[in-house]
Amino acid sequence: MTAITMATVVIGAVVASIVETLPLGVDDNLTVALTSAASMLIAGMYF
Secondary structure, eight states, rough: OOOHHHHHHHHHHHHHHHHEEEEEEEOHHHHHHHHHHHHHHHHHHHO
């Protein structure tokens, strides 16, 4: 188990905020969670 860095958390929060403001036609609760998790997974590979 690896530790989550502060940079990864901030990136996930920023992506979630951006997705929350987009006028998407799909279920917003699912979209925010999936995109935030995906961005944190990708950021975790680099930070």
